[in-house]
Amino acid sequence: MDATHSEVLQETPSVEIKSFFDSAPPLKDADEISRKLKEFVERNSSTPENGRVTRVVCVTSGGTTVPLEQRCVRYIDNFSSGHRGAASTEYFLKAGYSVIFLYRRGSCQPYCSSLPDDPLLECFDITDDSKIQVHPSHAEVVKRAISEHRAAVVGGNLLKLPFTTIFEYLQILQLIADSVSKLGRSAMFYFAAAVSDFYVPWELLTEHKLQSASGPLDIRLAQVPKMISVLRKAWAPMAFCISFKLETDSNILLAKAAMALEKNKVHMVVANELSTRKDEVIVVAKSGNIVVRRDKAQPGAEVESPLVELLVDRHSAYIKEAGV
């Protein structure tokens, strides 16, 4: 950590953050992940196309888990199919971005959102001469999923990194931030993951499975330190940052989103309500709020399409600002 880095960290509640990372179990494959990130960022910073440096967005997706035991049998989870992150990844790729997709294991994958839960068992058949055949009704969407996904991965425009726990998520996020910080304003963070607000510090976890014989169970959860504000201040201060605020109560949604904008110093907050989140979101920014709706006249149109379009546009403006 260089001097500026540690100086800035001191402005944040560094005790909490230090205690979170100190208490976390060591990240497996940290070296492998760092290597992949280094390669990805190098490739994407050395290939200017049409005179424009490639932009890189880190899309986080799915929910994080909070273990309640060290040898984990029980955990707290956040509901999230990962659909928002997966769909947005497709639109960012289409817009020419390279995407680091930081996703919950088992959550929705880019190009797969219109497929059934178990595509292999539900879309395929074996012919009489023992060949694998896709059902005609699913053929187009299955082909598109396989080919576009492969094109993005093979072309070096999509790097997929899985996580399960809140510990893995924040540790990998720090590695990503460290890597993309050298891209300056060309980097974006799009925090669509549903990150736990509460956790049990690793050292307070019981080693073994909690026993159920002795009546009701009381659990005390500590707050997860707000890492986005640390990322903004120290990890990747030039990156364009979009966070999300999900509530079930529409009465408090916009106020909470505005508070998050202020507190975490992100560039925009996407406010969404659980029940209407697939039709409409409100992008909250200092310059005012913008309602983004999916085009209901167009079958299959997703709200992520105009949302990503708006963000790409604002990101362009943010990059230009620096050149003035």
Add this chain to the structure above:
Amino acid sequence: MDATHSEVLQETPSVEIKSFFDSAPPLKDADEISRKLKEFVERNSSTPENGRVTRVVCVTSGGTTVPLEQRCVRYIDNFSSGHRGAASTEYFLKAGYSVIFLYRRGSCQPYCSSLPDDPLLECFDITDDSKIQVHPSHAEVVKRAISEHRAAVVGGNLLKLPFTTIFEYLQILQLIADSVSKLGRSAMFYFAAAVSDFYVPWELLTEHKLQSASGPLDIRLAQVPKMISVLRKAWAPMAFCISFKLETDSNILLAKAAMALEKNKVHMVVANELSTRKDEVIVVAKSGNIVVRRDKAQPGAEVESPLVELLVDRHSAYIKEAGV
């Protein structure tokens, strides 16, 4: 509920059970599930093959969730890939059983356990002439998964019913028990699911997302009533019942399994320790304990193969007993 049914229920802690079911949100598709079960049980009780009445096993699989909010954003989950239940289903089908597979949405499916996480994206390719092609390295296992799965479903030997929450799980389990109880001793329950021991009664749940601004969060969880003992006493008293006990601490495992055998009056308890559960389990019964190990000399051999073999054998003996 008939007279005997309600009489016996009174011996169990019926207040707890009544309160659990009363507090549960109503099960969606209850009529559809009942219809499927009726059809499945009728088909499988009317086709004696080789003079033997078809046996039906209900395999439960994967972990149940416990919502922490009514409009659920956060929940407690039990770790379980569903591998044990999915693999066991294959061996039960092979042994001539018909299987009701009560599984957690998104958990491991029968015939799919040796496939990668996202088989569609990892096993397939698009050829130059735009055809879907399976990678040669995965072809055999993909073909087997599709064909055997389809054969079991189309042949009417495999009924798959998904759940997510503890409420759905126990409500569907009661419907299954009601349906298969008429098969008497030919029915088996194989409780491989990781069912929550603790829950928050629905009426105590906050309607909206818990707010994180106000410091640490304290959660008080009530014990889930032990439904297996109700199933044994009242729902399907003649069915052969196998429950599971998972612990991370081998020192208490066998004692806890023996206690569960006694308390729930099941026929056998499969004791497994988290770290060795894929190699070895101990079947705890009144007649003594039996260690079951996978055949390490045989590549790909699973512990579920000898385990199911043993249980089928014991189930046969249990059916014969009645005829004496």
